Amino acid sequence: MAKLGVGIIGCGNISTSYLKLAPLFRSLDVRAVADINRAAAEARAAEFGVRAETVDGLLAAGDVDVIVNLTVPAVHYEVSKAILNAGKHAYSEKPMVLTLDEGRDLVDLAAKRGLRLGSAPDTFLGGAHQAARAAIDAGLIGRVVAGSCHVMSRGMEAWHPNPDFFFQPGGGPVLDLGPYYITDLIQLIGPVKSVASLANASFPTRTIGNGERLGQTVPVDTPTNIHALLEFANGATVTLSASWDVWKNRHPNMELYGTQASLYVPDPNFFGGEVQIAGGEGDPVDLDTASHPFGKPNMQDGQGRDRANYRCAGLADMAAAIDEGRQHRCDADLAVHAVDVMTGILRAGAERRFVDLSTTCERPAALAAAEAQVLLA
Numbered sequence: 001m002a003k004l005g006v007g008i009i010g011c012g013n014i015s016t017s018y019l020k021l022a023p024l025f026r027s028l029d030v031r032a033v034a035d036i037n038r039a040a041a042e043a044r045a046a047e048f049g050v051r052a053e054t055v056d057g058l059l060a061a062g063d064v065d066v067i068v069n070l071t072v073p074a075v076h077y078e079v080s081k082a083i084l085n086a087g088k089h090a091y092s093e094k095p096m097v098l099t100l101d102e103g104r105d106l107v108d109l110a111a112k113r114g115l116r117l118g119s120a121p122d123t124f125l126g127g128a129h130q131a132a133r134a135a136i137d138a139g140l141i142g143r144v145v146a147g148s149c150h151v152m153s154r155g156m157e158a159w160h161p162n163p164d165f166f167f168q169p170g171g172g173p174v175l176d177l178g179p180y181y182i183t184d185l186i187q188l189i190g191p192v193k194s195v196a197s198l199a200n201a202s203f204p205t206r207t208i209g210n211g212e213r214l215g216q217t218v219p220v221d222t223p224t225n226i227h228a229l230l231e232f233a234n235g236a237t238v239t240l241s242a243s244w245d246v247w248k249n250r251h252p253n254m255e256l257y258g259t260q261a262s263l264y265v266p267d268p269n270f271f272g273g274e275v276q277i278a279g280g281e282g283d284p285v286d287l288d289t290a291s292h293p294f295g296k297p298n299m300q301d302g303q304g305r306d307r308a309n310y311r312c313a314g315l316a317d318m319a320a321a322i323d324e325g326r327q328h329r330c331d332a333d334l335a336v337h338a339v340d341v342m343t344g345i346l347r348a349g350a351e352r353r354f355v356d357l358s359t360t361c362e363r364p365a366a367l368a369a370a371e372a373q374v375l376l377a
């Protein structure tokens with residue numbers, strides 16, 4: 001497989017993960033980074049031994065085939081558009097865009113130029129979520145009829161040194177964390193048909209708890225406490241509670257209820273974790289998640305817990321798909337449908353009504369262990 005020359009625009013917090021993890025994958029060779037803040041690009045370039053470019057320099061770089069957009073959500077659209085207009089494949093962090101119109105525009109532009117457009121999240125390619133997918137596809141829980149998801153905390157301002165964007169339109173827990181949940185639900189159940197929600201914000205400001213701006217307050221201009229209902233095209237109904245107004249809770253992240261059994265799915269923000277099937281009498285049964293290459297723990301988190309982290313898997317799959325002439329899994333139709341679900345939830349909350357979605361998508365292809373292995377170096 002030929003290596004793709006990779007460039008990165010946006011050298012903030014998450015760029016470290018991409019630069020650390022890209023070498024795990026045989027198709028990726030990160031060559032240069034850029035940022036509107038030249039010093040940020042130079043610092044990352046020095047840290048990881050790659051070239052620092054201006055944004056225009058990177059867009060014009062002859063050795064770069066695909067550019068990863070790691071800027072803040074408010075500029076994802078304009079930066080991805082510039083990447084495609086420069087004749088390069090684009091892969092964006094989530095959410096790919098903030099409106100359906102932006103999403104459709106990028107999809108059309110990519111198609112017109114014969115370029116690939118992809119988007120995170122790629123955690124649904126992880127061993128845990130692929131084990132859940134295999135269980136559903138094998139009929140082990142029967143038909144999925146319902147589910148519940150909870151992603152609730154007291155917010156992002158305690159750890160992120162520049163948390164402003166989380167609390168502006170385009171941020172909030174639905175657009176920030178919803179992509180992990182909604183994308184996983186789509187790969188497990190299929191596309192969503194309609195949504196409803198209650199959405200509000202319990203706190204008008206947030207106080208930064210980390211970094212150089214410690215103690216500064218930032219305004220809250222988007223809902224931070226959302227209870228949503230999702231109706232899937234196959235008839236399944238799922239509740240999603242997404243909040244940054246909650247100190248503690250004891251809800252599991254994701255449970256799906258089938259006609260034959262229930263499926264306990266771990267946090268879709270991570271690649272690994274425990275997956276269990278529970279039905280009838282007896283204890284829940286653990287599914288094997290660690291024999292999938294993207295389920296094996298390869299790092300420890302801040303609390304010393306083992307984690308499987310294969311961020312870049314979706315980018316690597318897109319690179320392989322270009323080489324093999326097949327559809328990539330983290331594709332733009334999936335990302336646009338997820339944006340439709342998320343913006344639909346926010347609109348439903350603002351207007352206090354059910355919203356029918358205008359987009360749909362195919363479930364992305366499952367990623368078997370052997371197919372994942374091929375992506376690794």
Ligand SMILES: NC(=O)c1ccc[n+]([C@@H]2O[C@H](COP(=O)([O-])OP(=O)(O)OC[C@H]3O[C@@H](n4cnc5c(N)ncnc54)[C@H](O)[C@@H]3O)[C@@H](O)[C@H]2O)c1
Nearest residue numbers: 010011012013014035036037040070071072073075093094
């Ligand atoms: N931080 C995380 O843990 C995390 C995890 C998963 C996904 N993400 C996603 O990754 C993206 C970036 O998040 P982050 O936490 O790294 O943000 P950040 O604020 O730390 O970094 C963003 C960087 O983009 C640069 N930038 C902004 N506008 C630009 C422009 N027009 N052109 C070039 N550079 C520009 C900024 O200077 C900054 O260095 C977001 O979409 C976020 O949702 C973040």
